[in-house]
Amino acid sequence: MNRFILPLAVFAALVALLWVGLSLNPREVPSPLIGKPAPHFELPQLREETKTFTEKDMLGKVWVLNVWASWCVSCREEHPVLLDLAASNAVPVYGLNYKDKREDGLAWLKGMGDPYKLSIYDADGTVGIDYGVYGVPETYVIDKLGVIRYKCIGPLTREIVKDKLLPLVQELSRV
Amino acid sequence: MFRLLAFFLFVATAPWAAAKEAAPAAADPALEQRVMALSSELRCLVCQNQTLADSNADLATDLRKQIREKMRQGASDADVVDFLVARYGDFVLYRPPFKATTFLLWLGPLLLLAAGFAVLILRVLRRRKTQEVEMTAEERTRAAGLLAGNGTERR
Numbered sequence: 619m620n621r622f623i624l625p626l627a628v629f630a631a632l633v634a635l636l637w638v639g640l641s642l643n644p645r646e647v648p649s650p651l652i653g654k655p656a657p658h659f660e661l662p663q664l665r666e667e668t669k670t671f672t673e674k675d676m677l678g679k680v681w682v683l684n685v686w687a688s689w690c691v692s693c694r695e696e697h698p699v700l701l702d703l704a705a706s707n708a709v710p711v712y713g714l715n716y717k718d719k720r721e722d723g724l725a726w727l728k729g730m731g732d733p734y735k736l737s738i739y740d741a742d743g744t745v746g747i748d749y750g751v752y753g754v755p756e757t758y759v760i761d762k763l764g765v766i767r768y769k770c771i772g773p774l775t776r777e778i779v780k781d782k783l784l785p786l787v788q789e790l791s792r793v
Numbered sequence: 794m795f796r797l798l799a800f801f802l803f804v805a806t807a808p809w810a811a812a813k814e815a816a817p818a819a820a821d822p823a824l825e826q827r828v829m830a831l832s833s834e835l836r837c838l839v840c841q842n843q844t845l846a847d848s849n850a851d852l853a854t855d856l857r858k859q860i861r862e863k864m865r866q867g868a869s870d871a872d873v874v875d876f877l878v879a880r881y882g883d884f885v886l887y888r889p890p891f892k893a894t895t896f897l898l899w900l901g902p903l904l905l906l907a908a909g910f911a912v913l914i915l916r917v918l919r920r921r922k923t924q925e926v927e928m929t930a931e932e933r934t935r936a937a938g939l940l941a942g943n944g945t946e947r948r
Contacts, residue, residue: 644841717851737803743855750880752838752852 632762651771656683656760657748664715664723664737669701669740671712673764680790682711682783683758684734684774685746687718688726690754696773703734703779709759709787713737716746716754760782761790821865828861831870835877836885844887 651657656689660672665707684700686693703713713734715723719740747760752771759768768786770778822904829846837848837856845860856877863873883889891899926935941945 630929645883647884650879743852746861747852747855747859749881750882753879 620698636760645753646771647768648723648751651750651766652769654766656758656764657745659738659740659748661738661740661745662713663719664713664739667678667720667739669788671736673760676710676712676760677764680709680762680787681760681789682709683714683749683760684711685706685714685716685749685751685756686737687754688722689718689745692773695788696755696775697733697787699774699776700733700781701731703774703783710735714745714749715739716751717741717743732748739745747774755757757783759786759790762793800870824861824864827864827870828857832857834887838881838885841894845885846875891915 647683656673658673660670661766662670663671682703686696701712703709711733713736719741720741723739733740738745742752749756750769750781755773757774758766761767767790768782770783774783832845832853833847835845835856837843837845837850837853839850839852840848843850843853845856859876862874863876868876883895884919889895889898
């Protein structure tokens with residue numbers, strides 16, 4: 619009996635290791651930007667080309683930056699969640715229209731509803747690169763000091779909003 | 794016959810034609826070589842098992858463009874790597890740095906090898922020990938009895 623215990627233990631450890639490994643999502647690469655100041659940008663707005671917007675305009679507020687594009691399929695899935703989040707007025711939501719055509723982006727907002735206070739327009743994706751965007755949609759929570767506190771890769775779901783995003787926003791707003 | 798020959802010629806030269814198409818149009822071949830050499834050490838985040846050099850994903854194209862731009866402005870390879878790691882983390886590196894979170898990754902195979910050797914040595918030593926056991930005279934007569942078919946003994 620004794621001689622089986624060690625191989626069995628090794629086998630069980632291996633199963634546990636592989637089990638955990640299989641349940642992890644390799645697409646979710648932890649961002650090194652969490653806890654760091656949001657990278658600087660100054661971009662034209664989507665609706666009003668002549669006006670710009672920068673992350674400095676939001677100093678002193680907790681806000682959400684959502685990266686989206688009209689060509690992005692998962693954004694379609696995420697959109698109702700964002701509309702609800704914006705309607706709840708819990709936190710201001712700003713959009714980063716990523717590598718899109720201006721008219722396509724505007725048509726999307728017209729057709730699906732616009733959850734954003736405003737969207738900025740990143741035509742060549744350089745600001746996206748600064749924010750480490752690699753799969754749209756991505757969502758950032760930025761605190762009053764302009765530090766990135768949370769990043770969600772992939773579409774926001776109601777569960778993520780309820781369990782992670784809103785509690786974090788509340789906590790950050792209190793400070 | 795001639796048609797067939799022409800077809801074979803076409804097929805045979807196709808790889809060159811394709812290779813020419815795939816080569817990025819760059820004014821400076823030395824720079825391009827540096828860009829490709831470095832980006833073949835970096836992981837594309839969209840197609841995670843491809844290098845930045847191999848990947849045709851939009852993001853990979855953009856990142857190669859950024860790398861090219863940085864190198865043209867005189868950035869060293871290390872500068873470019875730092876730029877990417879600051880944005881995407883160590884994940885972009887096909888050769889991750891040796892640090893507290895990655896020591897198991899680097900030393901794991903060595904540890905397993907050492908553990909294997911330890912088990913091997915232990916086993917060999919134990920086997921040698923069992924072979925060296927001397928039987929007493931009493932055990933010998935008992936064994937002889939058993940071998941002779943005197944199987945009445947029960948334990």
